[in-house]
Amino acid sequence: MINRQALSRFYLTLVPFLAAGVALGLGHSKPQLYIPIWLAHAALMAFAVWSLGKNCFTNPDPEQRQLGIIALLVIIPWVGFTLFAGMGPPPTSIPDWVNTATEQQIRYALLIAGGMLITVGLTLLANKLRLSNEQPYWLLGVLALGIALPLFILNMAYWGSFLDESFTHFSAASLAKRPDWYLSMRALFNWISGVEVALLYLATAAFGLALQSASWFKSRACRIYAFFSLVGALLSVLPSFSFEPLVIATYLVSIPAFPFIMPYLMALNLLNLANRTPNRSS
Template identity: 50%
Template sequence: MQASRYARNISQVYLTLVPFLGLIIAFASGHSSYKIYLPIWLLHACLMLLAAWVLGGHLSRGPDANKKRIAVIGLFLIGPWVLISIFAGIGPLPANAAAWVATATEQQIRYYILIIAGLIAAGGFMLLREYLKEAGESLYSRLGSTAVVVATPLFIINMAFWGSYLTESYRLFTASASANRPDWYLPVRALFESITIVEVALIYVATIAFAVSMRRTSLLKPAACTVYILVSLVGVVLCSLPGRGVPAPLAIASFAVSIPAIPFIMPYLMAINLLRRVGN
């Protein structure tokens, strides 16, 4: 019993550290060779899945139907960061068009991964919505699911823009001898910046709504719910700031909370909480 509790504690700590250490490694080490980061990521992904299984995911195959549903929801919401953790090796976005083109395949893979991660997260949210509805909370869970339904297609379109459209545009720019951008480039870029604001804000709003719903059904403690709400509210405010005309610290913070992987951190941490709770 003591060994099992120790293993679950280690699993929880390991899972909790993943997004934060992953971001630090990505920005500190930059881009690495796929021959190095791919095998490391595969091992890490297996360890993440093992940790999630030990923490409470194993109950997805248990006889208790209620615990089984919660465990499945937790595994779905952890899934996106199992994939996203590969970005610790791919590194942050290239600084210029030439560097982007030089790593074009990896940049496209980055956004394909994000699309898959977004779909997995949406599936997890929908399963959570059904569970909360049956538990007697329909208002906030419905608000959360509505935000997810609107945000998901916007997220997919936005990731397709960055992964495909922007990559091909950069190829054209680097192949051209002119340093000038076509007239259509900046308006299209501005359009997708607006789409980014909407879809990112909606993901944070969905997190807030689901956190409130989970507190009302006793899946979250009031203190934890408050933290999720406050952090997500900050995310909504910061991502809504205009890209120009704001002080540099706020512009940097706005960029940080709008990085595609960042809005999935709160649902990921909520999933760890669910797995811990169902495994107790």
């Protein structure tokens, strides 16, 4: 007999990695093709989340339901993020960017909304961890998030609004050389992006240590969360090198949705943990 909860968790765990593989491997597809596929995936993802956390969502204990809500706040943005699998990576040429301007605006609007939801979810999680009297790693996580979120919103607005307007203007004016102000802004946001991404990874590492301190998750899982988050933070602030594997790794960890992969996996683990308490009303 198939274990529906185990199958749901397996599918949900694969979601960010499959989406990234499709986006990077296949590139941009036509909306007429990827939107129906995404809608089917979104429905399947909702079914999998319900299967994984049904006991938690319907539990009469408000503490258990709150854990489910926290997990949902972090998981739900990934329903939107998987739309990027059909969009592919951001265009590398101005004509392609102008031709897909609406898609780019949707991409970065979803990232802003998702980043805000995840921050709310992790902040609520920090409050639960505070009440469990664990070591104050949660405070470091909240502080890092508090600094990172405004930078993240600013950075996504730069990509979703400023670049759209700039590239549309450059294309209409047929400018062969970029203005000095554009080059200065690009350099500024390279710095902002590095700081913002590093802080998001550091916040995740802090929450991983907090969950370990509170003994909510197994130590091995928490160490994995913290290790990969710290590696991501380091790679995001490294200067440019000619060593190709390092360049690729630095590029990957700086993809806007990638710092949210570890919080998403934590949320799945949290939902599974909260779901273990049986619903006495059933």
